Amino acid sequence: SGTTRPMRILHYVQRSAKCGDVLSVISAIDSFCSKVEWAMNVGDKKGEILDAVVLETRPRYVLELGTYCGYSTMRIARLLPPGARLITIEMNSHYAQVAKELFQHAGLDAQDKSAEKRPAGPTCKVELLLGSSSVLIPQLKKKLDIDKFDLVFIDHWKVSYLPDTRLLEECGLLKSGSVLLADNVTCPGAPDYLEYVRNSPRYRSQYFPSQLEYLQVEDGVEKSVFLG
Numbered sequence: 665s666g667t668t669r670p671m672r673i674l675h676y677v678q679r680s681a682k683c684g685d686v687l688s689v690i691s692a693i694d695s696f697c698s699k700v701e702w703a704m705n706v707g708d709k710k711g712e713i714l715d716a717v718v719l720e721t722r723p724r725y726v727l728e729l730g731t732y733c734g735y736s737t738m739r740i741a742r743l744l745p746p747g748a749r750l751i752t753i754e755m756n757s758h759y760a761q762v763a764k765e766l767f768q769h770a771g772l773d774a775q776d777k778s779a780e781k782r783p784a785g786p787t788c789k790v791e792l793l794l795g796s797s798s799v800l801i802p803q804l805k806k807k808l809d810i811d812k813f814d815l816v817f818i819d820h821w822k823v824s825y826l827p828d829t830r831l832l833e834e835c836g837l838l839k840s841g842s843v844l845l846a847d848n849v850t851c852p853g854a855p856d857y858l859e860y861v862r863n864s865p866r867y868r869s870q871y872f873p874s875q876l877e878y879l880q881v882e883d884g885v886e887k888s889v890f891l892g
């Protein structure tokens with residue numbers, strides 16, 4: 665039945681955002697999703713909290729769980745210094761394809777790591793992995809030569825927040841001071857994840873109240889520092 669929502673976002677951006685200008689791509693997505701059609705980007709309000717946490721953490725290695733159209737990937741990437749690496753995992757191949765095309769429009773040097781034809785080692789900041797986070801997380805050290813993540817942005821599916829966090833711990837991908845930032849802990853909600861990070865002695869957790877993207881509905885993000 666014609667186009668999908670991610671395609672409509674992509675077409676709007678291609679028509680109205682300036683090539684090579686990541687800020688204009690971000691604001692074009694926000695204006696489309698607030699004026700034309702809602703979509704599950706982290707959005708501008710929670711996006712400002714994300715920005716603040718990225719700037720405060722100054723991460724060199726970032727993991728994002730849930731790329732969707734790449735809106736938060738671009739918000740994070742624009743604040744990272746050259747040499748930093750941002751790995752984003754998406755299990756929906758259509759979402760991943762749209763994200764890649766949005767990165768291209770934004771002039772973000774992004775690479776589809778699942779593609780065969782790629783130069784060895786990271787030549788660019790954003791590395792998009794296609795697949796399930798529970799399958800890919802245990803492969804990150806070996807396949808991508810990553811040791812620990814300084815920041816993890818969790819924004820995929822609420823039932824996966826807790827198991828994937830436990831997996832990150834078990835795979836030795838977190839170090840003392842690593843920051844987890846989880847979207848949607850109020851809406852749609854991730855109660856088991858919240859219970860865990862708020863009660864575990866291994867985390868210091870803080871809730872940032874906000875609103876669901878583009879709506880007047882309450883939501884918030886949870887920042888949890890791993891204590892090792």
Ligand SMILES: Cc1ncccc1-c1cc(O)c2nc[nH]c(=O)c2c1
Pocket residue numbers: 704705706730819820821822847848851852876877
């Ligand atoms: C889709 C939706 N409907 C009503 C209320 C909230 C949502 C919603 C919002 C988000 O920011 C999401 N982020 C990642 N993954 C999601 O599934 C998701 C779902």
Ligand SMILES: [Mg+2]
Pocket residue numbers: 704705706819847848
């Ligand atoms: Mg979200």
